[in-house]
Amino acid sequence: MGTQNYNNHRKYYPPHHFVYLPLLLGLEVFGIYKIFNDSEHQIVWILFSVIIFLILYLAVMIRQHYALGLQNRLVRLEFKQRYFELFNQRSDEVEEKLNFGQIAALRFAYDDEFKELLQKALHENISGDQIKKSIKNWREDLHRI
Template sequence: MSMAERTQSFKSHTRFLPPFHFFVVPVLLINLLNAIGHLWLEPTGSMAFQVVVATALLLLALLSRSQVVTVQDRVIRLEMRLRLRDALPPDLQPRINELSHRHLIALRFAGDAELPELVREVLDGRLTTSKEIKMRIRQWQPDWLRA
């Protein structure tokens, strides 16, 4: 099924990367637990170092994923600020910088036609969380390229 044939909504927009979430992280976690078990049974400097290496590998995997998502969030915020300049009426344009990073990231799923209404509700305090914003979106714009 191609991306054009699939649909995305609030309920289905969370993305898992199976090789990372269901293979790499579990294997590295099992490796750490195994190293701790061996250290418990044979408390030597070499085994302690194995625990340090296993911990470093797990942290490397988690931090590399975290950094990718952080970079993508920065790109989304920039993209949304540019998009909002075109989509918002003149009275809301000067208030774009009042939107938080989380608001901008959640609003990216909204179509241009509903952005002014949603932004007004966010700025008026009627929508405060990412979840609330996403649940109010009627014309979901999928993001298939999310890292």
């Protein structure tokens, strides 16, 4: 992978995103196809499709819920630590004024830009996406889930 930036900072888990989910999606499409083309066993294919849909839904939602919840907590902790290191103060008051998108975006900025973008986020209320687009020297985060 080359240098990380705004265009390539998202990360995928290949077994989940490119094998498991497409396989479930394919089974769901096949089940729906069979509902309309196998009238003798239509109820079986309806049940099959409902079960596959529920498995697909649960696979997406549970993975997202746990991974994102944990990642969000870690991003907030990283922000608190970094703020303390840079300003030698607790970040509680500052953190309350920022939304999670802003906090998450700030982690991609190096310290000098972090300070500048933090002030913009606090005073101009720029969004997380605007913060990411404003970063000139992208600080890679290759350890995300």
